[in-house]
Amino acid sequence: MTNRKGSIERFETGENFYSQQFFGCHKMVQKEKNGYVFRVWAPKAQTIWLVGDFNEWNRSLSLKKDEQFGVWEIFTTKPKEGDFYKYLVKQEDGREVYKIDPFAVRFEKRPKDAAIIHTLPEKKWKDGLWQGRKKRSNYFKRPLNIYEVHASSWKCEEDGSPYTFHSLKDTLIPYVKEMGFSHIEFMPLMEHPLGMSWGYQLIGYFALCSYYGTTEEFQEFVEECHLNNIGVLIDWVPGHFCINDDALAYFDGTAQFEYTDEIRAKNIRWGSLNFDLSKPEVQSFLISSALYWIETFHIDGIRVDAVSNMLYLDYDDGPTILNPDGSNRNWDGYYFLQKLNAVIKQAHPDLIMIAEESSSETKITGTIESGALGFDYKWNLGWMNDTLCFYEMDVVFRKYNFHLITFSFMYMMNENYILPLSHDEVVHGKRSLMHKMWGDRYKQFSQLRNLYVYMMTHPGKKLLFMGSEWGQFLEWKYDEHLEWIDLDDEMNHNMQHFTQILNTFYKNERALWELDHIFETIEIIDADNSEETVLSFIRKGKAKKDFLIIILNFTPIERKDFVIGVPFSGKYEEVLNTEMKEYGGTWTASNPVSETIAEPFKQFDHQIQTIVPALGAIILKPKEINTRSKKK
Known part of the structure; x- marks a missing residue:
C-alpha cells in the first residue's frame, strides 16, 4: 500500500x-x-x-x-x-x-x-562495448553525421506494406554502414493513427507503432546498430498530441492532459491539442515516456520536436493569450524543458538531447544554470533556410545575395548546432533537394555535390534526409518507398557514390569535428568575393598541421589561377574535387600540388594558385609545410 x-x-x-x-x-x-x-x-x-x-x-x-x-x-x-x-x-x-x-x-x-495486453520480456543486451565506448567519449568532439529516416517509407514490400524493423535490420543497417553515416534518426516511432501525420500526432507514448513491428524487433534493430557502430536517435513530441476522441483528448471529459483555456489548448497549425506542461501529472507522464524509450530500447539520443511551440504563447496561428505584462514566453514550457533535460541528463549523461527550434530569443543549448534549456544541440534552421534559398537562386543573382551563404559564420557559435537538410524541406511542393538546384540536370548534380561539401565543412554536426544522398528528383511521399529505381541511372549512382566518399572523408578528417563548437575550428580566408561568388575558409583540428582549405565556387564559370591565402609556406595537395568523373563530373585528373608564393593575401603572408571547377568545390590539405612561418 x-x-x-x-x-x-x-x-x-x-x-x-x-x-x-x-x-x-x-x-x-x-x-x-x-x-x-x-x-x-x-x-x-x-x-x-x-x-x-x-x-x-x-x-x-x-x-x-x-x-x-x-x-x-x-x-x-x-x-x-x-x-x-x-x-x-x-x-x-x-x-x-x-x-x-x-x-x-x-x-x-x-x-x-x-x-x-503484452508483458515485455527482459532483454539481455549484447551492446556493452558500444555503451562503454559511448560513456568514455565526448560526442561534442566526435563526428556526428545523421541519416534521417521515415521508417515506413524507406523501403516497402512488394504488396506496398512497409518494411518492419525485422526487415530493416537486414537492409537499412548495412546500407547506413556502407554509406558512412554515424547515426540513424527516426521520425516518431510511437503509435499514431494517421500515416499522413508522419508520426507527429501521437496516441501511444509508450508503444512502438504497430505498423513498424514489435517492441522486441525494434530492440533487436537497435542492438544490431550498436554492434555495427551506428547510433540511433528518435523524434519525440511532448508539445502536442492527437485530437482523436478515443485517445488522450479530454480523457475524463475535462481538460485533463490539455490546457483548461481552450485557446491555449488548441493547436490550430497542426490540428492537435497542446499538453498543459504546468500540470505535475503531465510532467510525470511525458518524462516517463522519454525515459521509457531511452531505457527500453537503448536509444542514444532524442530530438524534441516543435520546441518553439512550447516556448512561445503566440507561436500558433489564430488567437493567442499572452502574459499579463504582454510578453509571449510560455514559462510552463520553458521550465518543463529544463526539467526534462535535467532529469534525463542525471540518469543518462551520455544521451544526446536535440531541439528542433526556430527562434533566436531563447538560449537552447548549454547548462540550465546559465539560463539555457539544457539541450546538447539545436537544429540550425536559419542556416538551412538561407542556404537552400541561395542554392535555388539563379546564378546571375547569387553575387548580390552572397550574404545568404556567409551570414551563418556570424552566429555559428551562438549554439551547438546541427545543420539539417531534413524531411521538412522535400515535401509540400518545396521540391526535393535535387529539384531545388538551378539549371539543367548536370548542373543540378554539380550543385548538390557543392551543397553537401558546404554542409560537411561548415562548423556544426550534420543531418541528411533519406533519398537525398543520391539526389532523388521526386518529392518524398510518406506512403510510398523511395525511388530506388533512380540508382539504375548513372548520374544518381555517381551521386550516391560521392555522398559515401564525402561521409567517409568527414569521419576521417578530425579538422571537421574535433573543435566543432569553438571559434578556433575555423578561419575565414575570403568571404567577401561576391563578384566571383567564391567562398574560401579553413577548418582546423587540434594539431597545428591538421587543417583543411575549402574553396566553393557558386557560379558555372571555372576559376583558373584562383588565388587564396594560406597560413604556412610549403605545398598543398587537393584531396577532394566534386567535379571528378567518378562523382558525375568531367574532370579526369585532380589539380596538381600547389606551392606557396611569398606574397600577402589578406591576413596571410603566403598564397597559392589553383583551379576551382565551375559550380564545384575543392578541398586542399597541407602536404609539406613550414609551421614556423608566420602570418600577419
Whole structure:
C-alpha cells in the first residue's frame, strides 16, 4: 500500500519518472491468483469499465476509484496475453466514450486502435562495448553525421506494406554502414493513427507503432546498430498530441492532459491539442515516456520536436493569450524543458538531447544554470533556410545575395548546432533537394555535390534526409518507398557514390569535428568575393598541421589561377574535387600540388594558385609545410 500511495503521490507532484511501471496493464498475483491489474488516471470521470476480448466488450468489469487521487484500478483474472482492451469512460458530463490506455505498450494495427495486453520480456543486451565506448567519449568532439529516416517509407514490400524493423535490420543497417553515416534518426516511432501525420500526432507514448513491428524487433534493430557502430536517435513530441476522441483528448471529459483555456489548448497549425506542461501529472507522464524509450530500447539520443511551440504563447496561428505584462514566453514550457533535460541528463549523461527550434530569443543549448534549456544541440534552421534559398537562386543573382551563404559564420557559435537538410524541406511542393538546384540536370548534380561539401565543412554536426544522398528528383511521399529505381541511372549512382566518399572523408578528417563548437575550428580566408561568388575558409583540428582549405565556387564559370591565402609556406595537395568523373563530373585528373608564393593575401603572408571547377568545390590539405612561418 505504501508503494502504491508513493507512486501516485510522486505522479501527482510531477516526480514519478517511471509512472508506466504503476499505470497501465501489469501482470499481478493477488490472493494466490494470477491476473492483471489495470490502472488509469481520470480524476473527473464518473465511472470507468474495462472492456475487451475477455468479457465480450461488456460492462461487467468496473474499475474502483481512489477518491483522493483520481486513480482508477481493477484486478481481474479474466484477461490473457494478447487480448485486446479499452476503457469505457463515463465522463464528467455523463457522456460515455471508449478510450485507449494512455500507458499501453502495444496496439493493434491501424485503422484499429485497441490496446493489446503484452508483458515485455527482459532483454539481455549484447551492446556493452558500444555503451562503454559511448560513456568514455565526448560526442561534442566526435563526428556526428545523421541519416534521417521515415521508417515506413524507406523501403516497402512488394504488396506496398512497409518494411518492419525485422526487415530493416537486414537492409537499412548495412546500407547506413556502407554509406558512412554515424547515426540513424527516426521520425516518431510511437503509435499514431494517421500515416499522413508522419508520426507527429501521437496516441501511444509508450508503444512502438504497430505498423513498424514489435517492441522486441525494434530492440533487436537497435542492438544490431550498436554492434555495427551506428547510433540511433528518435523524434519525440511532448508539445502536442492527437485530437482523436478515443485517445488522450479530454480523457475524463475535462481538460485533463490539455490546457483548461481552450485557446491555449488548441493547436490550430497542426490540428492537435497542446499538453498543459504546468500540470505535475503531465510532467510525470511525458518524462516517463522519454525515459521509457531511452531505457527500453537503448536509444542514444532524442530530438524534441516543435520546441518553439512550447516556448512561445503566440507561436500558433489564430488567437493567442499572452502574459499579463504582454510578453509571449510560455514559462510552463520553458521550465518543463529544463526539467526534462535535467532529469534525463542525471540518469543518462551520455544521451544526446536535440531541439528542433526556430527562434533566436531563447538560449537552447548549454547548462540550465546559465539560463539555457539544457539541450546538447539545436537544429540550425536559419542556416538551412538561407542556404537552400541561395542554392535555388539563379546564378546571375547569387553575387548580390552572397550574404545568404556567409551570414551563418556570424552566429555559428551562438549554439551547438546541427545543420539539417531534413524531411521538412522535400515535401509540400518545396521540391526535393535535387529539384531545388538551378539549371539543367548536370548542373543540378554539380550543385548538390557543392551543397553537401558546404554542409560537411561548415562548423556544426550534420543531418541528411533519406533519398537525398543520391539526389532523388521526386518529392518524398510518406506512403510510398523511395525511388530506388533512380540508382539504375548513372548520374544518381555517381551521386550516391560521392555522398559515401564525402561521409567517409568527414569521419576521417578530425579538422571537421574535433573543435566543432569553438571559434578556433575555423578561419575565414575570403568571404567577401561576391563578384566571383567564391567562398574560401579553413577548418582546423587540434594539431597545428591538421587543417583543411575549402574553396566553393557558386557560379558555372571555372576559376583558373584562383588565388587564396594560406597560413604556412610549403605545398598543398587537393584531396577532394566534386567535379571528378567518378562523382558525375568531367574532370579526369585532380589539380596538381600547389606551392606557396611569398606574397600577402589578406591576413596571410603566403598564397597559392589553383583551379576551382565551375559550380564545384575543392578541398586542399597541407602536404609539406613550414609551421614556423608566420602570418600577419
